[in-house]
Amino acid sequence: MTNTETERRNKQSETAIVENMRAKETAKFLGCGLSTVWLWVNQGKLKAYKLSDRVTIFKRSELEAFINASVEVA
Numbered sequence: 228m229t230n231t232e233t234e235r236r237n238k239q240s241e242t243a244i245v246e247n248m249r250a251k252e253t254a255k256f257l258g259c260g261l262s263t264v265w266l267w268v269n270q271g272k273l274k275a276y277k278l279s280d281r282v283t284i285f286k287r288s289e290l291e292a293f294i295n296a297s298v299e300v301a
Contacts, residue, residue: 247276
């Protein structure tokens with residue numbers, strides 16, 4: 228693998244990390260508690276993506292849209 232291929236893959240990994248968040252990071256990003264994040268998932272207000280039994284992620288773009296929609300309502 229060449230140096231530029233390695234750099235490209237590293238950049239893609241960094242982008243994926245920034246674009247996706249785990250539940251705890253989501254709670255911090257939204258400024259709420261972890262239990263509130265799971266409540267909103269159960270209510271259908273937030274979309275969670277289950278990668279495995281113990282790993283769930285949230286997409287940053289969807290969280291930003293959720294924040295914008297919440298601000299418009301209030």
